[in-house]
Amino acid sequence: MDTLAPAPTPQPPAASVPAVSAPAILPAPAGEILIDIDQVDFFYGASQALHNISLQIQEKKVTAFIGPSGCGKSTLLRCLNRMNDLIDGTRVAKGSIKIRGIDIHRPDVDVIELRKRVGMVFQKSNPFPKSIYENITYGLKLQGVRNQARLDEVVESSLRGAALWDEVKDRLHTSGLGLSGGQQQRLCIARAIAVEPEVILMDEPCSALDPVATAKVEELIQTLRARYTIVIVTHNMQQAARCSDKTAFFYMGKLIEYADTRNIFMNPANPQTEAYVSGRFG
Amino acid sequence: MASSAPADETHFIAHKGHFRLFGLTLDDCIKVFFGGNAVISIIVLALITYFLFREGAGFFGDNRRNLEVYRQAGLEYVDFIRAQQDDHAALTRYLSDLRVRQVKFYTQEKKLSLAEANAAVAGFDEFAGQYGDAVDPIRSLVSDLTEQATAIKEKFNVMEDKKTERDQLVAAGQPAAAAKVVVVPVDFVAELKPILGTLPAYRDASADFAKRLAEVVSAAPAMPSLALQDRLERFRQLNAEYLAGFPAVLRNLETWDFRKPVPAAQAFMSFLFGREWLTASFWQDWYGVVPLLVGSIMVSLVALVLAVPLGVGAAIYVNQIASPIEQKFIKPCIEFISAIPSVVLGFFGIAVLGQALRALSQVKALSWVPGFPYSERLNILTAGCLLALIAVPTIFTLAEDALNNVPRSFKEASFALGATRLQTVIRIIVPASLSGIISAVLLGLGRVIGETMVVLLCAGNRIAIPDFTAGLAVITQPVHTMTGIIAQEMGEVVHGSIHYRALFVVGMLLFFLSLAINYAAQRIVRRYRIAIG
Ligand SMILES: Nc1ncnc2c1ncn2[C@@H]1O[C@H](COP(=O)(O)OP(=O)(O)OP(=O)(O)O)[C@@H](O)[C@H]1O
Ligand SMILES: [Mg+2]
Numbered sequence: 001m002d003t004l005a006p007a008p009t010p011q012p013p014a015a016s017v018p019a020v021s022a023p024a025i026l027p028a029p030a031g032e033i034l035i036d037i038d039q040v041d042f043f044y045g046a047s048q049a050l051h052n053i054s055l056q057i058q059e060k061k062v063t064a065f066i067g068p069s070g071c072g073k074s075t076l077l078r079c080l081n082r083m084n085d086l087i088d089g090t091r092v093a094k095g096s097i098k099i100r101g102i103d104i105h106r107p108d109v110d111v112i113e114l115r116k117r118v119g120m121v122f123q124k125s126n127p128f129p130k131s132i133y134e135n136i137t138y139g140l141k142l143q144g145v146r147n148q149a150r151l152d153e154v155v156e157s158s159l160r161g162a163a164l165w166d167e168v169k170d171r172l173h174t175s176g177l178g179l180s181g182g183q184q185q186r187l188c189i190a191r192a193i194a195v196e197p198e199v200i201l202m203d204e205p206c207s208a209l210d211p212v213a214t215a216k217v218e219e220l221i222q223t224l225r226a227r228y229t230i231v232i233v234t235h236n237m238q239q240a241a242r243c244s245d246k247t248a249f250f251y252m253g254k255l256i257e258y259a260d261t262r263n264i265f266m267n268p269a270n271p272q273t274e275a276y277v278s279g280r281f282g
Numbered sequence: 283m284a285s286s287a288p289a290d291e292t293h294f295i296a297h298k299g300h301f302r303l304f305g306l307t308l309d310d311c312i313k314v315f316f317g318g319n320a321v322i323s324i325i326v327l328a329l330i331t332y333f334l335f336r337e338g339a340g341f342f343g344d345n346r347r348n349l350e351v352y353r354q355a356g357l358e359y360v361d362f363i364r365a366q367q368d369d370h371a372a373l374t375r376y377l378s379d380l381r382v383r384q385v386k387f388y389t390q391e392k393k394l395s396l397a398e399a400n401a402a403v404a405g406f407d408e409f410a411g412q413y414g415d416a417v418d419p420i421r422s423l424v425s426d427l428t429e430q431a432t433a434i435k436e437k438f439n440v441m442e443d444k445k446t447e448r449d450q451l452v453a454a455g456q457p458a459a460a461a462k463v464v465v466v467p468v469d470f471v472a473e474l475k476p477i478l479g480t481l482p483a484y485r486d487a488s489a490d491f492a493k494r495l496a497e498v499v500s501a502a503p504a505m506p507s508l509a510l511q512d513r514l515e516r517f518r519q520l521n522a523e524y525l526a527g528f529p530a531v532l533r534n535l536e537t538w539d540f541r542k543p544v545p546a547a548q549a550f551m552s553f554l555f556g557r558e559w560l561t562a563s564f565w566q567d568w569y570g571v572v573p574l575l576v577g578s579i580m581v582s583l584v585a586l587v588l589a590v591p592l593g594v595g596a597a598i599y600v601n602q603i604a605s606p607i608e609q610k611f612i613k614p615c616i617e618f619i620s621a622i623p624s625v626v627l628g629f630f631g632i633a634v635l636g637q638a639l640r641a642l643s644q645v646k647a648l649s650w651v652p653g654f655p656y657s658e659r660l661n662i663l664t665a666g667c668l669l670a671l672i673a674v675p676t677i678f679t680l681a682e683d684a685l686n687n688v689p690r691s692f693k694e695a696s697f698a699l700g701a702t703r704l705q706t707v708i709r710i711i712v713p714a715s716l717s718g719i720i721s722a723v724l725l726g727l728g729r730v731i732g733e734t735m736v737v738l739l740c741a742g743n744r745i746a747i748p749d750f751t752a753g754l755a756v757i758t759q760p761v762h763t764m765t766g767i768i769a770q771e772m773g774e775v776v777h778g779s780i781h782y783r784a785l786f787v788v789g790m791l792l793f794f795l796s797l798a799i800n801y802a803a804q805r806i807v808r809r810y811r812i813a814i815g
Binding site: 081083086088112113115116119120122124126127128129130138139141142143188191192195 | 605606689691692693694695696697698699700701702705709710713714
């Protein structure tokens with residue numbers, strides 16, 4: 001599957017992504033390190049939000065970020081596709097974030113290309129005020145895809161991928177805002193996977209959904225992990241326990257513990273982690 | 283104060299209304315105060331509307347009478363012949379234009395001197411002279427008839443004045459004095475007799491005239507070039523059409539009847555579709571709003587064409603692209619424009635912009651621009667540019683609001699899918715706020731159409747429909763506007779006269795236009811609110 005090919009694909013558009021990772025690790029097996037966060041300090045203006053974070057995210061696994069509110073989970077997540085660039089006065093003061101060995105802050109890295117490879121699903125579902133069809137094809141059209149047959153195909157496969165096809169196939173050309181909250185969130189996931197990213201970042205994707213819709217999204221995450229690397233922020237301990245392979249616990253902008261999910265929940269090494277996952281603070 | 287009740291009996295919650303004014307609590311007073319303000323503003327609005335309508339409504343009756351007199355006094359009859367004379371004058375102008383072209387041809391193509399060129403067109407001059415003089419019998423007939431018809435109208439006016447005087451005296455309770463006022467009724471049949479009696483004379487004159495024109499034209503000299511010959515042929519054709527219209531004129535005259543009533547609708551139509559606004563004329567006043575309406579629309583259009591890209595562009599820039607420092611600087615600057623008194627802008631328009639634009643139009647390199655070079659300093663373009671300046675703050679502020687209302691999450695989602703800033707603006711932000719932007723533009727239009735001072739000072743104030751055959755160059759012609767005419771003439775008209783009322787009707791039209799524009803803008807905004815959810 002070409003989505004899983006290493007960063008510098010041979011096509012010309014990829015020229016913007018430097019051809020550093022020459023040792024191409026073709027169809028990388030699950031478990032390879034995809035994102036390498038190394039001693040990152042992050043600042044909003046003068047206030048420091050992340051302190052010396054080091055974390056390695058594995059390919060085709062689900063990594064959960066947990067921690068009390070304000071501990072910097074979203075901040076770190078948004079660092080991974082440089083969405084923080086949109087906020088004035090933010091900077092990564094120290095350390096590096098590498099995806100397949102390429103530092104995403106290198107001046108020659110094209111942030112547009114980066115965001116195509118690292119998709120994002122937001123806490124509040126945010127479909128565009130356009131039709132379902134146009135919502136999904138938006139990313140492709142940005143890349144200049146005009147072929148109608150190809151667009152149709154991608155719409156179907158993405159909606160199927162997001163387990164939404166059967167519910168909306170008869171109303172593809174109605175507004176995406178007319179869907180229910182859970183459907184909207186899955187539409188956003190479909191929109192994200194339509195551009196075939198390698199990584200999908202999800203920031204509390206279920207926080208606004210009811211239990212049934214949440215279950216659907218969780219199920220979806222389980223099927224997506226076969227093809228994508230997923231990083232998910234959640235406040236729901238059960239959710240983290242259910243869907244993730246690895247879990248990182250943050251507190252006050254610091255990474256407290258990072259391990260296999262089972263270990264974090266059954267056998268945490270750090271007393272703070274234990275207190276948090278057992279619900280005694282936070 | 284009121285609470286002298288036994289304190290031990292009442293619970294503290296029951297303690298209420300220490301302060302009372304005319305039996306009202308403080309709460310009630312506040313309610314009355316603000317409610318009163320709202321009511322007063324609604325009453326004032328209603329009064330304005332009522333007043334506008336009361337003063338304006340009388341116009342249509344007056345105008346009908348005006349048209350009746352036009353018919354009864356024979357002015358209409360004379361104007362049939364006058365129109366024939368005017369059409370001839372237009373053809374004569376065509377010939378003088380052709381002469382200019384010939385001279386140009388001789389001097390520029392054939393490199394003759396001016397004197398030689400003039401000599402070369404001597405034959406043509408003779409022809410044109412004969413063509414022009416042929417109208418003389420008709421012209422003298424028209425001028426005789428004009429005098430007679432004016433006299434009848436004058437008599438009628440005197441009678442009307444006397445009637446009014448008598449009525450006033452009666453109303454003032456002086457029947458004796460009223461009885462002394464002599465009202466001489468006008469006997470239209472008798473008065474019109476001499477005018478109608480000229481019909482045989484006209485018939486002969488007209489036949490002679492037609493024969494003479496045909497003769498003269500058939501002997502027209504040949505033109506020195508093919509293009510000019512084409513023009514001459516065109517002239518021949520026009521002349522033939524002109525002659526073909528003669529029988530219709532005659533028929534009009536023969537069937538004309540001064541007793542034929544003027545339909546009420548015509549009083550209305552002659553206002554709404556009348557192509558002439560002519561007041562205080564010795565002959566006949568016309569109150570046709572078309573030239574003013576067209577003037578207002580043209581000026582507003584030019585203003586919008588300039589202001590929409592500027593205002594919307596600036597709004598997009600400030601809202602989506604500018605750094606906070608730029609925002610802090612640009613926003614107040616643009617908003618400040620709306621604080622400039624429009625009379626000052628008008629000043630600027632006359633003194634600086636009008637001059638500068640005209641100077642620019644006379645630059646050789648720009649002569650390809652339609653309408654350039656031009657000599658009228660004050661015209662549609664000058665006024666439009668200034669009005670654009672007035673519309674920009676409105677459009678900018680409202681469009682910026684609309685852009686602001688686009689949820690931030692749309693923008694983030696777009697960026698997260700790998701869109702550039704430009705793509706996000708064009709594909710997401712602008713479409714999502716489009717109806718807001720459209721309503722901003724409409725409100726800008728409303729602002730511009732109602733603007734008075736600038737157009738009064740800078741539009742050139744020529745009451746005529748601009749010549750649209752000039753294409754885009756039409757924007758370099760002077761016009762007059764609805765707002766301008768009200769401001770200019772309202773101070774001088776006689777209170778209660780038909781002219782006074784006509785101005786009110788123009789005001790009503792403006793009022794309806796603004797109302798329609800505002801209503802459309804609100805509808806669009808409401809739809810947009812629903813769409814965004
Ligand atoms: N745009 C911003 N400007 C300034 N400070 C911010 C901004 N966004 C977040 N912060 C601060 O950075 C810190 C980390 O915020 P972040 O949003 O990453 O927390 P979080 O772990 O996602 O919390 P939650 O679980 O409530 O979403 C907080 O102290 C927050 O106040
Ligand atoms: Mg968060």
